[in-house]
Amino acid sequence: MSAATTRSRTPDRLCAEAVDLARAAAEEAAAPGVVGEHVGLVSEGDRVVTHFFECKELGYRGWRWAVTVARASRAKIVTLDEVVLLPGSDALLAPEWVPWSERLRPGDLGPGDLLPTDQDDLRLEPGYTGEEEPPPNSLVSHEMAELAEAEDADVTPGAPATQPTTPNRGSIAAVAEELGMRRARVLSRYGLHVAADRWEESYGPKTAMAQAAPATCMSCGFLTPIGGSLGQAFGVCANEFSPADGRVVSLSYGCGGHSEAAVMPKPPQPAPPVIDETRVDPFPLRPARDSGSVPEAGDEETAELGHS
16 A cells, blocks of 8 residues: 555544534535534545534435535645535435436326427337338329329428318328328337237236126127227227226227126017907996895894994
8 A cells, every 4th residue: 555545544633623614614504503513524635634514404314514624735724625515324315316208107197288209209100201102103193293283282381280270172281181191200010019008908808807707899889999900909998887988998808898798688568458349348327236245234234233
């Protein structure tokens, strides 16, 4: 070990004794009453020493005021170098900062919030590129050129938000919309796979609801098909009593609200009444005296009961 290394690890005597100077500097930089006891010192090099003081500031548990003092070679006066607040070994630290794009979770977007999309987002790809343009001798290209020339087509300046909802006839936007290429970017193959995996996890065949279902959504009358390549494996549930109502579900998903799971039989209908209009049934206005099931009592019997 060299002599220079030995000198750097041995605190300078004058700098180590400058505790009052270091405390005064820490109290000047900090708020009143937050600088605590002297808790140690460390040699930073030749004639450079850092003094540590306890920090009593609320919320800074384990932090220390570090005051570095130094003196010039052959000088007797110790001068102040810097004052900083540093965390100790058991200090309470804030969690590691994470970019907002990594902290964002599904459902965090609220009304009025704007979610910018990365220009190089792997889930998206250009909706129209020059590679998809038909060759100059193509019939489609010739027709589009004539249409654009006849209608004086041009590109409307401005941001996409300021573009008209319905493009003018003959404009490039109208032609692109007719060919399904008006969107600047569309889902890439990676974006399709990510969306499919996410939907499969929420409403797929491995969920508990699908495992207990009597049949899959493929044979359910409440399934509304969707277009595009995702329509081969997914649809939208339109059963208001299903837990997946209005959600994109896998064709292998299922629930107890399947349209054909338990078809209720129709209640029996009574036969219509039969009326015979050719027969006449006499209905006396006054019943006969001997038509009842109880024989008619005489005057002597009623007299015993007190009837007059």
